[in-house]
Amino acid sequence: MSDAVQTEVPGDAARHLRDPGTGTSVLVVDNLVVDHRNRTTGEVFRAVDHVSLRIDAGESVAVVGESGSGKTTLAMAATGLGTRGEGDIRLLGHSLSTISRTRLRRLRPEVQVVFQDPHGSLDPRQSVRSGLRELRTLQPRRTSWIDDTDLLGRVRLAPEILDRYPHQLSGGQAQRVCIARALLMRPRLIVADEPTSGLDVSVQADVLALLREIRTTTGAALLMISHDLAVVRSLCDVVHVMHRGRVVEAGPCETVFVTPAHDYTRELLAAMPGARWRSRR
Ligand SMILES: Nc1ncnc2c1ncn2[C@@H]1O[C@H](COP(=O)(O)OP(=O)(O)OP(=O)(O)O)[C@@H](O)[C@H]1O
Numbered sequence: 001m002s003d004a005v006q007t008e009v010p011g012d013a014a015r016h017l018r019d020p021g022t023g024t025s026v027l028v029v030d031n032l033v034v035d036h037r038n039r040t041t042g043e044v045f046r047a048v049d050h051v052s053l054r055i056d057a058g059e060s061v062a063v064v065g066e067s068g069s070g071k072t073t074l075a076m077a078a079t080g081l082g083t084r085g086e087g088d089i090r091l092l093g094h095s096l097s098t099i100s101r102t103r104l105r106r107l108r109p110e111v112q113v114v115f116q117d118p119h120g121s122l123d124p125r126q127s128v129r130s131g132l133r134e135l136r137t138l139q140p141r142r143t144s145w146i147d148d149t150d151l152l153g154r155v156r157l158a159p160e161i162l163d164r165y166p167h168q169l170s171g172g173q174a175q176r177v178c179i180a181r182a183l184l185m186r187p188r189l190i191v192a193d194e195p196t197s198g199l200d201v202s203v204q205a206d207v208l209a210l211l212r213e214i215r216t217t218t219g220a221a222l223l224m225i226s227h228d229l230a231v232v233r234s235l236c237d238v239v240h241v242m243h244r245g246r247v248v249e250a251g252p253c254e255t256v257f258v259t260p261a262h263d264y265t266r267e268l269l270a271a272m273p274g275a276r277w278r279s280r281r
Pocket residue numbers: 036037038045047065066067068069070071072073074227
């Protein structure tokens with residue numbers, strides 16, 4: 001597999017993609033193409049168009065772009081959770097095109113996804129406690145490192161939450177429960193798909209701080225999907241800017257936000273002036 005470079009990724013920003021793999025990559029995506037077919041008309045829509053990216057252990061990588069640019073399709077295909085597509089994907093050292101179903105199943109707990117709608121991610125019929133019990137039954141060894149009370153403490157929730165059902169939780173509490181469930185699995189990669197956009201502004205910063213803390217304390221890599229450059233700025237090392245299925249610019253956040261090379265990135269930044277960085281030098 002080559003370390004493919006998007007030809008349209010400019011100058012220094014491409015360096016991250018050109019660097020040879022260090023052997024510690026949790027995810028390497030090479031030239032991914034994903035098409036969606038409209039079931040009624042049969043029309044094919046290219047949602048991801050020859051995209052490459054790499055996430056090393058402990059690294060925090062963002063994919064930004066407006067709604068419909070293909071971010072979620074990319075993340076789901078790259079982690080083996082969505083439409084497979086064409087191209088080479090190596091997840092935790094395994095090629096998704098040749099991996100056996102059994103091995104992929106074993107790999108699943110290593111990749112945890114936190115979605116935009118926390119209530120939609122939780123089973124409404126299960127209390128928090130019974131939801132955690134179910135995960136523990138499925139993965140007894142992996143989950144034995146922490147008890148429920150300490151786990152909730154890690155996401156700053158009181159033990160009383162254990163006996164609540166999803167409808168009895170605020171959006172922020174429900175998202176913390178989702179993060180706790182992900183954390184329980186001791187994942188090597190957390191995919192956060194717009195994890196704060198469904199939440200009140202007042203709790204968004206808390207959830208971001210929590211994700212940052214979890215990254216630091218567990219060493220898990222993070223793939224952050226967002227249309228919000230301020231969120232990316234607060235959490236990520238590297239950003240890939242997606243536009244109509246293609247990565248138009250990629251590189252360290254500071255480089256991309258201080259000296260954006262592509263018109264589309266400049267438009268995104270102009271729409272959100274607070275996200276623009278001044279050089280730290
Ligand atoms: N299952 C599907 N079938 C057909 N088209 C799809 C399917 N899933 C996504 N699409 C289309 O693919 C394109 C990319 O969608 P995707 O959800 O990946 O974008 P996104 O950047 O994550 O957008 P959003 O932020 O709104 O979720 C969109 O035009 C969407 O309508």
